[in-house]
């Protein structure tokens with residue numbers, strides 16, 4: 001049996017025949033989610049689910065796609081919807097999932113780590129809601145201390161909505177936005193931030209670490225009070241580094257959000273690291289086993305499936321986000337009844353090294369015994385050319401000295417898959433390098449991947465200190 005975790009939403013099947021004309025909007029947003037009591041929130045979510053199902057039912061292609069020939073729908077009876085399902089059903093190849101945004105709105109593309117691209121046709125109304133949820137979430141985190149002068153250092157555009165999202169949040173909070181992007185010269189950016197007394201930085205953890213975590217940057221950023229990060233988990237190592245570079249820096253998630261779903265979670269003032277409240281009025285979260293679709297008990301790590309409640313754009317039902325989460329039991333000390341989720345990490349990341357597929361979880365499982373347990377403090381670099389490849393593992397310079405080249409090679413060679421990498425005829429060398437987190441290689445979108453492929457002529461990270 002599949003149960004909806006968080007709130008028992010539509011335990012009885014909902015008729016998906018012609019929708020009664022409702023006097024109020026089919027999907028409503030709470031102005032302040034944290035002010036609702038449990039019953040009010042449950043009622044609101046149920047109202048929004050019914051509105052979503054009715055909107056889908058009113059659209060023949062979407063109805064067929066989501067409901068088949070069902071006359072009544074119970075969310076938990078629908079199959080889990082995977083990233084591949086979305087890629088197959090998404091525009092421009094198919095408009096089955098698109099309710100009203102086929103010719104107007106915001107088009108986003110989600111790259112994903114593997115497989116097909118997913119394309120989203122979000123309506124302008126949905127885009128407005130994305131911004132409203134983002135601003136509501138930041139308000140919950142900052143309380144009275146609203147951002148005033150904000151440097152938005154996210155990769156702009158390229159069919160990714162993050163930059164626009166952050167700018168819209170600044171507008172709704174009444175802040176002054178500095179649309180920096182991700183390509184500005186580092187010295188020039190530090191200069192701008194100092195001269196304009198920037199108090200808030202919006203960036204990925206990787207970008208922030210490369211900007212702030214290097215020698216001398218902290219002294220130039222005396223006005224910086226808060227980092228609002230998005231795009232990946234912060235990790236303890238980076239949090240510690242940033243906190244020592246800029247004493248008193250408050251580090252908060254801007255949002256837990258994806259291109260496909262819009263904001264899923266937000267942080268209150270009591271939360272840090274990877275714990276978020278759920279935007280529970282418009283998001284139904286389930287912890288499931290991705291392979292079977294079965295529900296997983298609250299508190300256990302599982303794959304996150306979300307239902308995006310919307311009567312416009314491309315609502316998604318039981319969509320597998322690709323993240324591993326724990327749904328936390330009990331209430332938050334902040335007083336909000338909104339469900340809390342702890343993002344354990346992206347569902348496993350993999351890289352194909354010389355015909356052998358190696359996963360992050362596998363590598364980390366081997367390294368744990370040597371004292372490396374936080375994937376954000378490790379980066380596997382493959383330096384490849386036509387003749388072969390060099391394998392290099394970066395460890396944050398704060399990790400224990402047990403992580404030597406010999407010890408790591410011995411440990412990794414024990415694994416069947418990893419062992420094959422070390423016996424590959426085209427491997428030239430293996431080295432372990434100690435490097436500051438700020439010297440880890442980023443990708444074009446400001447993230448710091450666990451696996452990265454580099455040109456053999458790229459700069460040695462030791463020389464970038």
Ligand SMILES: [Zn+2]
Pocket residue numbers: 268269270271277332333334335336
């Ligand atoms: Zn809270």
